[in-house]
Amino acid sequence: MTATSPATPETVLSLEGVSKRFGAVQALSDISFDVRAGEVVALVGDNGAGKSTLVKTIAGVYSPDDGTVTFDGRRVDIGSPAEAQHLGIATVFQDLALCDNLDVVGNLFLGRELHYGRTIDEVEMERRSWELLRQLSAKIPSVRIPVASLSGGQRQTVAIARSLLGEPKVVMLDEPTAALGVAQTAEVLNLVERLRERGLGVILISHNISDVMAVCDRVFVLRLGRNNGTFTISQTSSRELIAAITGATTNAVSQRAARRASQEPPS
Ligand SMILES: Nc1ncnc2c1ncn2[C@@H]1O[C@H](COP(=O)(O)OP(=O)(O)OP(=O)(O)O)[C@@H](O)[C@H]1O
Ligand SMILES: [Mg+2]
16 A cells, blocks of 8 residues: 545545456446545446446455555555455445344354453344444344344345444445335435445445435446446436436437436426
């Protein structure tokens, strides 16, 4: 890690000119991206646009071929997922990686159990679990039931809560509402707002434009591995976002989709 400080004070993470190639596939080209503390930024784009590659680059799974990453005012090389976590970048991957047979407490503290002398301090872990879930206004009936018996929204909540135990400054959520119904989606979006209130920089990867419009402050559009526009939610429309995602305003189907989106009642 080397130290310079090109970032503005409130910018917690920024990327400049980041590129990543896999063999013949240029997955990312000259990407600039940033997220501030207390801000929810969406990362959107069609299949293959490069969203997961960008997330994995920030999460330390891939190293960029080119470009710079600045975190908390310092230039960083994020060499591994462990290093990303150590810096304060938490990622909730789409598969959540929960242990179905363990209860909520067991999942939250997996690999970082609290000890009282030489025994595991179940009482303290349970107390902290409730405390964290209460701060997140999470609706979990019991912290002593296996996570297999929780709803999709509750499981997502447990995975997000777990990511917060490392006291991160940035949290990346990969498609957190993709498999959820209406009520559970609302629960997770509510949780995203709690993360913003805690002063975290939140990066939300989503295919769902109404979720993005409901909860995000800004949107980065990726198209074919390139930046295809950055939008402030309060100054944009679903129609504009869909046009940037598809990049094909002459395409009849995408025009129809954009027209339908623009006729949606404001949320
Ligand atoms: N490990 C890899 N090896 C080779 N090519 C890859 C690899 N990962 C991604 N790619 C390619 O890079 C491009 C970007 O893929 P990426 O998975 O980042 O897209 P995405 O925006 O996450 O798409 P989706 O919405 O389908 O998840 C695609 O062309 C993909 O085939
Ligand atoms: Mg992906």
